[in-house]
Amino acid sequence: MHTTLTQHAQCVWGDEYGPTAECEAREHHWMYFVEELTFADAEAILAMLRELCPHLVDGLLPVWVRNLAYRLILLQRPDDPAMMREAALSLEAHGPSWDDIAEDLRVRADALDPEGTRPWGQGPG
Incomplete structure (x- = not known):
């Protein structure tokens, strides 16, 4: 059985950077993963993103x-400007459909942190 959200994601979608751990679970349907993701805490979600998508646009x-994961993190951390900026970068990297949402996240982040704390993976803050 899965002990972490990351392991569950690896079982469903694989891991670009390493072997997928063997799992005894019979069902690897994405719906079960989404149920677990929905109620995961922000730290577990971030750990999954960091391990499976270490460069933001890979994995x-x-x-x-990814979009759902960032949305759930931001619901748990509504005043985290670095996380808003990271989510905006992810939205922009995966299609122009979400550019307006990404811009809104940046505006909100700038209102909270005018100095512009950089998101994870984007150099020193």
Whole structure:
């Protein structure tokens, strides 16, 4: 059985950077993963993103899973400007459909942090 959200994601979608751990679970349907993701805390979600998508635009997680993951993190951390900026970068990297949402996130982040704390993976803050 899966002990972490990351392991569950690896079982469903694989891991671009390493072998997928063997799992005894019978069902590897994405709906079960989404149920677990929905109620995961921000730290577990971030750990999954950091391990499976270490460069923000890579990894095997579907874009809709990334978008949902960032949305759930921001619901738990509504005043985290660095996370808003990271989510905006992810939205922009995966299609122009979400550019307006990305811009809104940047505006909100700038209102909270005018100095512009850089998101994870974007150099020193």
